[in-house]
Amino acid sequence: MTPVLSVRNVSKSFGGLKAVDDVSFDVHQGEILGLIGPNGSGKSTLFNCVLGQLPASTGTVLVDGQEVAGKRPCDLNKLGVGRTFQMLQVFPEMTVLDNIILAGQEHKGTMLSRLFGKADAGLTEEALRMIEFFRLGHQTHEKAGSLSYGQQKLLDAAMAFMAGPKLVMLDEPAGGVNLTMLADLKERLKAFNQERGATFVVIEHNMEFVMSLCTRIIVLANGRIIAEGDPETVRNDPTVIEAYLGG
Numbered sequence: 544m545t546p547v548l549s550v551r552n553v554s555k556s557f558g559g560l561k562a563v564d565d566v567s568f569d570v571h572q573g574e575i576l577g578l579i580g581p582n583g584s585g586k587s588t589l590f591n592c593v594l595g596q597l598p599a600s601t602g603t604v605l606v607d608g609q610e611v612a613g614k615r616p617c618d619l620n621k622l623g624v625g626r627t628f629q630m631l632q633v634f635p636e637m638t639v640l641d642n643i644i645l646a647g648q649e650h651k652g653t654m655l656s657r658l659f660g661k662a663d664a665g666l667t668e669e670a671l672r673m674i675e676f677f678r679l680g681h682q683t684h685e686k687a688g689s690l691s692y693g694q695q696k697l698l699d700a701a702m703a704f705m706a707g708p709k710l711v712m713l714d715e716p717a718g719g720v721n722l723t724m725l726a727d728l729k730e731r732l733k734a735f736n737q738e739r740g741a742t743f744v745v746i747e748h749n750m751e752f753v754m755s756l757c758t759r760i761i762v763l764a765n766g767r768i769i770a771e772g773d774p775e776t777v778r779n780d781p782t783v784i785e786a787y788l789g790g
């Protein structure tokens with residue numbers, strides 16, 4: 544089966560520094576892949592190369608077998624790639640519903656329908672289903688800025704999932720979220736993965752969260768993959784322990 548995401552020999556240098564050094568891996572449909580590593584190991588740079596926010600120095604990235612080099616993030620959206628950001632991207636003055644509809648419009652690239660068509664581009668029904676799925680139903684018409692930080696993270700995830708992307712890249716979804724909301728977030732992400740067969744790649748510093756969410760983990764250190772496997776294998780790998788202790 545063609546991998547949903549295929550990263551082939553990707554390197555990225557900043558001047559003399561190789562932030563990502565010849566990294567290759569595949570992600571198959573329905574996987575939740577964790578990307579971990581000490582600070583400065585190249586996770587964000589790799590993410591940005593995959594998402595078209597940075598051009599890779601060498602190597603290729605394929606989504607569903609199609610090369611995506613040079614594609615802009617909005618073009619990737621149309622191919623079914625969604626993302627969340629470390630820094631929240633919700634519009635605080637807009638309602639929860641309007642934030643989600645706007646995200647759906649961006650994914651579908653329905654600028655024309657935004658200008659000339661129905662105000663919601665036919666997305667309200669899907670947006671309401673997404674709001675219910677992420678258990679934000681009682682806040683549908685509240686301003687996003689009035690939600691707790693953890694709820695805004697849920698909203699951010701719901702926005703990334705609008706328009707049913709096949710691949711969602713999550714950048715530190717657990718960052719700054721309290722324990723109760725963290726359990727909710729993990730449970731909802733797992734449900735989305737299981738019920739809709741969605742594929743995730745997750746950068747995360749919270750080890751407990753990543754180990755209990757992901758089906759497979761890749762560990763980066765100094766821009767290179769130093770370990771790969773199921774959470775238990777990676778957790779007990781002496782190379783990984785040393786990379787973290789040494790970092």
Ligand SMILES: Nc1ncnc2c1ncn2[C@@H]1O[C@H](COP(=O)(O)OP(=O)(O)OP(=O)(O)O)[C@@H](O)[C@H]1O
Pocket residue numbers: 557560562580581582583584585586587588589
């Ligand atoms: N725009 C840039 N210009 C120069 N160097 C950069 C740039 N972006 C990242 N780097 C360097 O590349 C290396 C990898 O950084 P990156 O942010 O990808 O690591 P990371 O694993 O995501 O770190 P963290 O966990 O702290 O977010 C670091 O040494 C960093 O200083």
